[in-house]
Structure formats: C-alpha cells, structure tokens
Amino acid sequence: MLVPSRVARVRRSRREAELRRSLIPREQLVLQGDEPSAELAAVLDAARAGDWRPVAGYLAEAGSDGDANRRWMLMEPMGAAAAKEDHWLRLWREEEPRSAAAVLLQTDALVQLAWEIRTARYASEVTREQARGFHQVLREAEQVALEAVELASAGDPNPWVAQIAVAMGLGWSHEDFRGLWAEVVARDPHHLRAHEGALQYWCAKWHGSHELMRAFVDTALADAPAGSLLTTLRVRASYEQIIRDKAGATAYRTPEFTAAVDALLADLAQADPAHPQLQAARGWAAWALVMNARVAQALELFQVMGREVAGPWRYYDDPQEAFDRMREIAVQAIARAKA
16 A cells, blocks of 8 residues: 555646646747748748848738837847848838838848847857947947938837837947937837837846836836736846846745736736737746746646747747746646645
8 A cells, every 4th residue: 555655746746747738748839939920921931032022011011000019029020030131121122212111120130130149148258259240230220220210100119119229239328218218108108019128228237227127117017008018027127136136036925026926917817819929928927926936827827828938938048948947847836735
C-alpha cells in the first residue's frame, strides 16, 4: 500500500500532467508576429518581390477607421520587412514622392534598422561600431520624420510617434521630448504604442528615473478609458523598476503591484477583442499574476493565449523557452497546492 507521502506525490504528478494537457506544447509555441495573417503574408510577399502597391493598399485600408494606434501596429511588420530589404520602398518613394504613408513607413523602417544595428544589449555590451551605425541611421530617420510631419494630415499623431524612438536613441533633452510628447497627445491622448515608447524614454535605463517614469504613468492613466489597455504601463513600469533595482520576489507582492495587476485584469475584461495589443496585454498580465503568486488566474490566461508568445518574454533570448518555463511554474504551484 502506498504511504501518504507517496500518494501525495502521485496525485501531484497526475495533476501536473492534466494541467499541462490544457496548454499548447512547447514545440508548437510561436512568437507573436511570426505567423502573420494570410492577407498580411501576401502583402509582404509582394513587397519582397518588388511590388509596393499591395502595401500601399493595405495601409490605406487599415487607416480607414481613424484609429492611429491600430494603423501604427499594422505598419510595423512593413517597417520590419523594409529594414531588411527596402528596394520596394525606395521604388514607392520614387514613384510617389509625396506619399505620406510611404514617408512614414520609411521613417519606421530606418528606426527599426537602427535598433537592429545596435541590438537589444545593454549599452556596455554595444560595440563602438554598432553605436556609430545606430546613431547614423537614427539621424537619417530624424530627417525623414520631418518630411512625414509635413506630408501627414494635421491630426495624425503617427509622424510624431515615429520620433519617440529617435528621441530615445539620440538622447533628446527632457524639454525637447516633452515638446514632442505634447504633439502626440494633442492628436491622440491614448495612443498605446506611443505610451509604451515614452515609458522607455522616461525609465532609469534610458533618460529618466523611477520617479519620472512613475509620474508619466500616473498622468497617462488619469483619464484612460476602460479597455484602452494603458493599464499595462503600470505593470511594465514595475517590471522596469524591479529589474533595475534587482529587487527580490517580495517586490511583486506589494499592495501597489497587486493593485496594478487588478487594474490590468479589469481593463482586459473590457478591451475590444480586436485590439492589436490584446495578446501582449494578456502576456503582461499572466507574467504579473505568476509573480504576484496568483497562479490559478495566470494559468487561465496562459490557456487563452494559446500558442502565441507575447509580453515580457519578448525580451528574453529564447522567448518560447522563457514563456514555457513560466507556465511550468504555474502548473507546479497549482498541483502542489491541490495535492
């Protein structure tokens, strides 16, 4: 007959296996964006073949609803493609030199190229050659962005949003950045992608501090509409601060962090299912719930997320492995509690 401790181990093992079966296997996980929709894949294939017109049509249709944040998110894969090979984009610029969409896309492509040159490593790990190339391409992006501002409609925030990463990389002063930010929020006060970029500018690892970053988040959330997912900013700010300070696990169990997680969960419940950053917000919430020792709620989100990895795991060298490891922490904790 099994002794009680052995019985508990067997029950725990069975429970772990049952929970794992509710999740997509590790080998089937993909990074968000690695599997574009059929429509987007066809547009990108056409661009790589030298035809820019499907890109122009796609972006024109994407912008028809007036949602600047959504337009920005739909443009990013095009910018990534152009950062790797821009022959088609140069043809577009030659044939339609006054195209606001093409100029904005070129700005974003240059920014993405600059960051690829630099890499995501810490500044101390970036070589002198990488830093030189990074700044050179960003200065080019800075000039193209001015043209994007000139050609865009007066109410479009995205030519200004495009300059946020430029400002961060080139080390714009606080005064200059605040001037840029005023242009963004005057046109779209709740542009999530813009806020994510500005948060990075204000964090301590770039040009701000914990205090400036927190003040920025407080302002952003003061009038944020329900479902905007701007509540991810509070969780992301905590992540930046805790990582920077090398704080222990207790930093994720404070009333402030718990409240930030609760606010994000409430926001997720009211978000549009078509919100372009919904999956990323789920990822931040799932990560935060595990760190906040609320593993059962985290597992529910991991199940909803399926096979697409998004959120803080994108910062890891192997996002799928890091994501799967966090899921396993949740699985083992739940099974241990119920054994």
